[in-house]
Structure formats: C-alpha cells, structure tokens
Amino acid sequence: MxxxxxxxxxxxxxxxxxxxxxxxxxxxxxxxxxxxxxxxxxxxxxxxxxxxxxxxxxxxxxxxxxxxxxxxxxxxxxxxxxxxxxxxxxxxxxxxxxxxxxxxxxxxxxxxxxxxxxxxxxxxxxxxxxxxxxxxxxxxxxxxxxxxxxxxxxxxxxxxxxxxxxxxxxxxxxxxxxxxxxxxxxxxxxxxxxxxxxxxIPTPQLKDFLDKKGDFEILKKEEYTLIKNPKVQQPSGLIFVGYRNKNCWKKGVRPNTSHLSRVHRQPNRIYSIHGTHPTIPSQETSGRFFIYNDEKQYVRKLTLNECYKIMGFENFKPYHLVAESYKQIGxxxxxxxxxxxxxxxxxxxxxxxxxxxxxx
Ligand SMILES: C[S@@+](CC[C@H](N)C(=O)[O-])C[C@H]1O[C@@H](n2cnc3c(N)ncnc32)[C@H](O)[C@@H]1O
CATH class of the missing domain: 3.40.50.150 (Vaccinia Virus protein VP39)
Incomplete structure (x- = not known):
C-alpha cells in the first residue's frame, strides 16, 4: 500500500x-x-x-x-x-x-x-x-x-x-x-x-405476480402437451408441467425420442404458476415464456409487464420496441x-x- x-x-x-x-x-x-x-x-x-x-x-x-x-x-x-x-x-x-x-x-x-x-x-x-x-x-x-x-x-x-x-x-x-x-x-x-x-425472503409463487387482466396470448389446446404428475424441482422452485407441440427434429434422432427436442428447448417449455419462472434471458427477443394456469385451465405467454415484475421492477416506463425491451429486462x-x-x-x-x- x-x-x-x-x-x-x-x-x-x-x-x-x-x-x-x-x-x-x-x-x-x-x-x-x-x-x-x-x-x-x-x-x-x-x-x-x-x-x-x-x-x-x-x-x-x-x-x-x-x-x-x-x-x-x-x-x-x-x-x-x-x-x-x-x-x-x-x-x-x-x-x-x-x-x-x-x-x-x-x-x-x-x-x-x-x-x-x-x-x-x-x-x-x-x-x-x-x-x-x-x-x-x-x-x-x-x-x-x-x-x-x-x-x-x-x-x-x-x-x-x-x-x-x-x-x-x-x-x-x-x-x-x-x-x-x-x-x-x-x-x-x-x-x-x-x-x-x-x-x-421466502420464495413466492408466480401466480402472485401475474397481471389480473390484459390481452393475453392464450395457446390452443392442440398447441401443447401437459405431463402427468409434475413435481417441484429444488432448489429452483420450478414446476415443469409440459411443452409446446412445436416441430421436432427428426434427422439423426433415435427412434421414439424425437419429442425430447421439444421438451428440452427452453422456449417450448411450460411452467406452472404455482412455482417459479426460469431465468429471463437476454437472448429471447420474442418473449416465448409460457405458463400454465390450472385454475383457468389455459397456457398463455407471460406478458412483458410480468417479466418486469418478476425482476422486481414496479411502475417502470418500458421502451416502445418490444424486442429491445425483452433484451433489456433479461x-x-x-x-x-x-x-x-x-x-x-x-x-x-x-x-x-x-x-x-x-x-x-
Ligand atoms: C449486463 S448489462 C447490465 C445491465 C444493468 N445492470 C441493468 O440493470 O439494466 C451490461 C451493459 O453494459 C453495456 N456496455 C457494454 N459495453 C459498454 C461500454 N463500452 N460502455 C458503457 N456501457 C457498455 C451494455 O450495453 C449493457 O447494457
């Protein structure tokens, strides 16, 4: 010194x-x-x-x-x-x-x-x-x-x-x-x-941070698959409940495993509102974060406002470009x-x- x-x-x-x-x-x-x-x-x-x-x-x-x-x-x-x-x-x-x-x-x-x-x-x-x-x-x-x-x-x-x-x-x-x-x-x-x-502070449930109303993007029933007996994962608090029925990779995939490419791709995964949400990343510019509400029996996209809320932002003025906003919040x-x-x-x-x- x-x-x-x-x-x-x-x-x-x-x-x-x-x-x-x-x-x-x-x-x-x-x-x-x-x-x-x-x-x-x-x-x-x-x-x-x-x-x-x-x-x-x-x-x-x-x-x-x-x-x-x-x-x-x-x-x-x-x-x-x-x-x-x-x-x-x-x-x-x-x-x-x-x-x-x-x-x-x-x-x-x-x-x-x-x-x-x-x-x-x-x-x-x-x-x-x-x-x-x-x-x-x-x-x-x-x-x-x-x-x-x-x-x-x-x-x-x-x-x-x-x-x-x-x-x-x-x-x-x-x-x-x-x-x-x-x-x-x-x-x-x-x-x-x-x-x-x-x-x-104890971990809250995602459901307590959701918008009460809004123009929600709700998926049709045929657009997703729910799994049986979902479990809370610890210590993350995530409850993986299903995946979107997006196209699967077929080439170079072992028989009967093609659905796994859906399950393992983060933008295809669906999580319960009774658990936590995965990390909001900065690379996801279209906000493909999907949540399952068992009370309302639907799967919908998390709104941008909800993304701000689960980062702890309140009354924040977001940007006019949605893709930039997703990057910024992540x-x-x-x-x-x-x-x-x-x-x-x-x-x-x-x-x-x-x-x-x-x-x-
Ligand atoms: C991980 S982010 C930090 C975000 C910030 N903590 C927040 O709450 O939004 C890193 C930031 O560094 C900025 N950055 C990168 N290079 C920089 C530079 N040369 N000078 C100033 N800022 C820079 C990026 O634009 C980016 O917004």
Missing part, C-alpha cells in the same frame, strides 16, 4: 459510519452506475437512500429508457471516461459484460485486465478509490476460462487494496418467483462483506437482491462519509 493510500485509509477509519436505520437524506451515500442498462442497480440503491451522481451506458436504446425513467442521459462508452471528471462518489456499481482476459497475461492482476471492460472499472477504482464496489455477473462467470477470469478480477481488486467477497445468489431467495442465479462481488475498503448475513438485475446487498453494506458499516479522493 502506498503512503497516500495508507493516509487515506487512516482518515476513513476515523469517519462516522452511516447509521443502518436511517437513509441519511441530508448526506446520501453517492454512487456511480456503470454498465447501467435500464437502471436496475439504480432503482435498488435509490430505494436504500443512496444517490446516483453519474451513469454510463453505451447502448442507445438503454440510454433512452434510462433517460425516460431517471431524467438523466447516461454517459456513453466507459472506455472514454476520464476518472477525474466523475463527480465525488463513495460507491461504484456495475453489471459488466463477461470477457476473457488475454492468455498472455501472467501477473493475474491489474495488468492482465487490459483490453477488457473490467479494466475500465479497475482504472476508475485505481484513480478514485471508492469505499465500496458492487459487481454482478452471470452464473457461468465463476467457471469462465476455467475460473481464471474471476481469479484475475479478485486479484485485481485485492491489488487495489480491497477486501473482496463473492457469492452466487438466487433471486428466488429474495422474494421473487424467478430462478435467477447470478454472481455478486463486493469489494470493501473497510472489511469483508459477509454474504451470510443477507436477509432472505440483461438487467433482480432488484431485491441488489437492495438486500446495499442494505447489508450499511448494517455491516462498510460505508462511511467523505470518500473518494482522486489519487494521481
């Missing part, structure tokens, strides 16, 4: 800790929202009393949605940001795209991150040293490049003087009826974040999970006032 960094940490140690119970309206904790998408992190942190002072998002469609909802157009390409131009902040958050690091890297730290978008997060941290960093990524990130990607990121954050913790969390443990596992990395200047202290974050983390960082005293000096 350099002399300047040591001095900075000594100063932080003497600062008052934010009270976990209050939202500190007069001195809100300031954060920057990187890879902001449609602002999932922002909604969660604002609900916990944090204040957004800067955002960055390169995609024009996301920028428009962000502006419609937060009255602020995010800065574009993160690679063009000069860290010293960002206003003062204490917390950095972002769900960054997962990219492989160059195989030529040997140091397994900061230098290995060059040429990736994580490098841009690291160079902002290096210049501004926020007290807290919260990052989110897809589940397979843990095994990406045989675990090397995660290792380099953790080593880089350690090299930048942080206590780093990470954990796989499922949205279904935080009051949402969605089986959505994501990795969360929390880096703190004060001490390790204790994920085990997160307040969990790329976003489960809001209650981020909210629980943000709340717990306050409880654990990881946020103190007056932070984020420019270190040059």
């Amino acid at each position: 350099t002399y300047t960094q040591r001095k900075q940490r000594d100063l932080w140690e003497r600062e008052p800790i934010f009270s976990p119970s209050s939202n500190n309206k007069n001195y809100p904790v300031k954060f920057i929202d990187l890879f902001a998408g449609i602002g999932g992190f922002r909604i969660a942190l604002e609900k916990e009393g944090f204040k957004c002072v800067f955002s960055s998002e390169i995609n024009k469609h996301c920028q428009k949605v962000y502006e419609d909802n937060f009255k602020e157009k995010p800065y574009g390409d993160i690679t063009k940001i000069n860290p010293i131009d960002i206003p003062q902040f204490e917390v950095l958050v972002g769900g960054f795209p997962c990219q492989p690091f160059s195989i030529s890297g040997h140091k397994k730290g900061f230098d290995d991150t060059r040429g990736t978008l994580f490098f841009d997060i690291a160079r902002i941290i290096d210049k501004r040293h926020p007290k807290l960093v919260i990052l989110e990524n897809v589940k397979h990130f843990i095994h990406h490049d045989k675990g090397r990607t995660l290792r380099i990121i953790i080593n880089t954050l350690k090299e930048l003087d942080y206590f780093v913790s990470y954990q796989l969390l499922n949205a279904n443990d935080f009051g949402l009826p969605q089986n959505r596992e994501r990795i969360f990395i929390v880096a703190s200047k004060i001490q390790y974040f204790q994920f085990e202290k997160l307040q969990k 790329n976003s974050v489960a809001i209650p999970v981020i909210r629980a983390i943000a709340k717990e960082t306050k409880n654990q005293g990881l946020i103190r006032r007056n932070c984020c000096e420019v270190i040059v």
